[in-house]
Amino acid sequence: MRILQINASYKPAYIYGGPTMSVSALSEHLVKAKHDVLVLTTTANGEEELSVKPNAAKVIDGVNVVYFDRITKDHTHFSPKLLNAVRQQASTFNVIHIHAWWNLVSVLSCAIALSKGAKVVVSPRGTLSKYSFKHKSGLLKSVFHKTIGLNLLRRCAIHATSASEQEELTDLINPKLIFNIPNFIQLPVFEQKAKAGDRDHTKLLFLSRIDEKKGLDILINALALVNIPWSLSIAGDGDVRYIERVKKLAVAKKIDHHISWLGFRQSDKFEIYRQHDLFILPSHNENFGNVVLESLSVGTPVLISKHVGLAGYVKEHNLGWIFDLDETLLKNTIELAAKDVDKRLVIETDAPALIASHFGDDALTQNYVDMYNQIDQND
Known part of the structure; x- marks a missing residue:
């Protein structure tokens, strides 16, 4: 053809x-x-x-x-x-x-x-x-x-x-x-990542093109309310004005010292997924969400908004947590996921093979x- x-x-x-x-x-x-x-x-x-x-x-x-x-x-x-x-x-x-x-x-x-x-x-x-x-x-x-x-x-x-x-x-x-x-999606050769819960804080990751649609400002506001130890890595580039707005918001909320800006990453992105405990995508709209499957393909559980196209799949197979775009609800979801070590370990073990078989x-x-x-x- x-x-x-x-x-x-x-x-x-x-x-x-x-x-x-x-x-x-x-x-x-x-x-x-x-x-x-x-x-x-x-x-x-x-x-x-x-x-x-x-x-x-x-x-x-x-x-x-x-x-x-x-x-x-x-x-x-x-x-x-x-x-x-x-x-x-x-x-x-x-x-x-x-x-x-x-x-x-x-x-x-x-x-x-x-x-x-x-x-x-x-x-x-x-x-x-x-x-x-x-x-x-x-x-x-x-x-x-x-x-x-x-x-x-x-x-x-x-x-x-x-x-x-x-x-x-x-x-x-x-x-x-x-x-x-x-x-x-690009699927990696799977290597066992660090066990969930073996750190003194929860390592969160956002990896995507950075745009207002991705809801990073909502994530920053939610993290300012979180009552457990955490760090956030942000990998990606995009709208310069929006990035500056998010950075200023983090400073205003006095949480900027918990956040690392990694810039655009491609060749080592799967290693970055492995290094974190939870992947977060708080998008206002996402027709699919390649990054969701990339994260799961190495066993890193996901927290995604209900507006991400893959939310139904994640819910059906219990591969993470789904939240509505509300700062308090996202704050509660982050704390719930961080404390639920047993569920995270199951996802870490089972998700890579499941993603490989379905995609x-x-x-x-x-x-x-x-x-x-x-x-x-x-x-």
């Missing part, structure tokens, strides 16, 4: 977090399964550009990738050369898979591909959540969705990565086809191939 993947960013642009890694992993596994895959992307790397030769094919970990120049250096990622490539090649693919929304790569590629009669599947990756419509140009998004976006999306198949995202997308779009397939590469690859086949055969 010949598959075109379109995303505004591709590795090594890890600054964009989970979506970049998920699209890369999907493309690589499809190639390993002997499918013909081409990725069209831009040189986007935050406010800078990747140091790659633009507008030329390059093989990245077995995948044919073309990085195109972009004119706008912000989240719109306007790239006329990429759009021209879509126009020229759209009809040569069985399926075109477009990732994310609300940028000119995704929206205009979708419109062009549909005009060429191509079969298109869109993975919004959280960009069409209710939270998205209420934040960051929410009114403009609503107007665009009602006048243009909805018409495009209803002509596409839709891919969700969790049951909660599927429910939101079904209500919003009423698509002709919708699929729920988890993201690929293994071969089964997920076949699920995606089945989706593409169904889309290709649908009139």
Whole structure:
């Protein structure tokens, strides 16, 4: 099968977090399964550009990738050369898979591909959540969705990565086809981490792209109320203004001396997960949450908000604690999890094998191939 993947960013642009890694992993596994895959992307790397030769094919970990120049250096990622490539090649693919929304790569590629009669599947990756419509140009998004976006999306198949995202997308779009397939995640070779409860304080970890959506300010306010010894490591980068706001909040709450800022981490992230007792993700909205599975894959229990796509999975398999976005409730959940050493030890022992069995590469690859086949055969 010949598959075109379109995303505004591709590795090594890890600054964009989970979506970049998920699209890369999907493309690589499809190639390993002997499918013909081409990725069209831009040189986007935050406010800078990747140091790659633009507008030329390059093989990245077995995948044919073309990085195109972009004119706008912000989240719109306007790239006329990429759009021209879509126009020229759209009809040569069985399926075109477009990732994310609300940028000119995704929206205009979708419109062009549909005009060429191509079969298109869109993975919004959280960009069409209710939270998205209420934040960051929410009114403009609503107007665009009602006048243009909805018409495009209803002509596409839709891919969700969790049951909660599927429910939101079904209500919003009423698509002709919708699929729920988890993201690929990088799974480490498991090594036993330090036993829970063998420290004089509870080591907490936040590891993710840092943005207001991630709820770090709520975590800081909750930690100021916690009555047990703790430390917090924050790994990641992102919105500079929001990071400064969180740092000032920690100082105001007089807890900044308990917090270590590790910056962006990639090559040693699994070791960082292992070094901590609990992983916390207090997001306002998360369509999936790769980091949740990464943490569990090394046996580190998770505390996640009910708005994280994987909350249902964590609850079903008793792999951590779910909380609502309230400072007092989060404070109570942290204390409960810190004291429940028996549950943490069970998760530490059982979670790695469970994650490997449920999110293994071969089964997920076949699920995606089945989706593409169904889309290709649908009139």
